Amino acid sequence: QVQLVESGGGLVQAGGSLRLSCTASGRTFSLHVIGWFRQAPGKEREFVAASRWSGGSTNYADSVKGRFTMSRDNAKNTQHLQMNSLKPEDTAVYYCAVAPPGSIGSRSYEYGYWGQGTQVTVSS
Numbered sequence: 001q002v003q004l005v006e007s008g009g010g011l012v013q014a015g016g017s018l019r020l021s022c023t024a025s026g027r028t029f030s031l032h033v034i035g036w037f038r039q040a041p042g043k044e045r046e047f048v049a050a051s052r053w054s055g056g057s058t059n060y061a062d063s064v065k066g067r068f069t070m071s072r073d074n075a076k077n078t079q080h081l082q083m084n085s086l087k088p089e090d091t092a093v094y095y096c097a098v099a100p101p102g103s104i105g106s107r108s109y110e111y112g113y114w115g116q117g118t119q120v121t122v123s124s
Helices: none
Strands: 003-007 008-012 018-025 032-038 046-052 058-059 068-073 077-085 090-097 118-123
Touching: 003 090, 018 032, 018 090, 018 118, 032 068, 046 068, 077 090
Parallel strands: 008 118
Antiparallel strands: 003 018, 018 077, 032 046, 032 090, 046 058, 068 077, 090 118
16 A cells, blocks of 8 residues: 655744655655645645656746755655745645656646645744
């Protein structure tokens, strides 16, 4: 059974940084796509970033480009999302998700495996 577990969320002041982690268990991925999404209260889930599990080119939402960076620890089957220069509008529950091998998509319906989410709160 595949399980994705996020960690690393928390409360941070504007301008601060957090690093989210997403650890997979139950199987290993290589060509699958790993995506990060977020959902703020009262808003729809939105795309943040995505890449192949094994690395390579990464797509970022315009709202986080230049501030967020994806990375990975293959030995631990873990993906990371480094978030710098955080803004209050980054406040949301952040989810990692995995999609089958293919194009690096930004639509949530393309992703079949989801983590439980981790809360990120940025205070002004």
